[in-house]
Amino acid sequence: MKLGCNQPIGPLALADMIGLDVCLAVMDVYLTEFGDSKYRPCPLLKEMVAAGRLGRKTGRGVYTY
16 A cells, blocks of 8 residues: 555554554544544454554554564
8 A cells, every 4th residue: 555555654554553452543533523434443353453453552453662
């Protein structure tokens, strides 16, 4: 994705940088406010946040840091 779209960082690395807990919280608010199922967070994201894999701030998210 990073190379194919000429972006400086891929979407999963960006999610790790933002924080997976923050991404989950944003998606929950969008789902509540807009009521559109496209904003429903995937089960894997919920599992990772519950396990404490929050991204760079914990040293582990989608990637290990």
